[in-house]
Amino acid sequence: MADGKRRARLAILISGRGSNMEALIKAAQTMQDYPAEPVLVISNREDAVGLDVAQALGVPTATIPSRGRSREAFEAELDSRLRASGPGVVALAGFMRILSAGFIAGWRGRIVNIHPSLLPKYPGLDTHARAIRAGDTVAGATVHLVTEEVDSGPVLAQAKVPVLPDDTTETLAARVLEAEHQLYPKALADFLQQRTAPGDTFRRS
Ligand code: GRF
DSSP states (O other), rough: TTOOOOOOOEEEEESSOOOOHHHHHHHHHHHHHEEEEEEEEEEESTTHHHHHHHTTOOOOEEOOTEEEEEOOHHHHHHHHHHHHHOEEEEEESSSOOOOOHHHHHHTTEEEEEESSSSSSSOOOSSSHHHHHHOOOOOEEEEEEOOOOTTTTTOOEEOOOOOOEEEEHHHHHHHHHHHHHHHHHHHHHHHHHHHEEEEEEOOOOO
């Protein structure tokens, strides 16, 4: 970069639409001094629409199928493909596989995820339906570090949106998703900037 700052190499894991991936890539490509550089998008599904989006944005992609093979085989290939591109941070963006404790241990403190609820509320699936059913008036999204327990790692940032009286899961999901697209690039940038404070031992590109 012109100012001499190093940017963390960023790998993004997806399974589908990839709109959060797109928000991360666009932030990195358009925001001056954004502290991450997308170097690879990996999907566990070859039909993921996000692969086309990433390619159109000029980011290399790979498909590592998870279906029809053991978790060990899938994760071994994922791990070696990731290591080959040397990311300083791995962002999960609608990646629909649960990673094993062993895999996560190998990337400790370097995997982040976005989840469509205000964790610790509603880990897992169907978050919007659960929020509506519970009569919540506020919903949102959380960016967190990935640890062995699903959707339970330290929270890095959250965004809140109102739940409106006539919301359906679709209207609420759309409102939360819009907030996610703002939240994830900002939370990732803050995380990377904080962890490069003196004493930081993470590998940078
Ligand atoms: C998002 O709602 C995200 O929070 C969740 O899965 C959805 C992925 O959407 N983890 P997209 O693929 O980023 O469009």
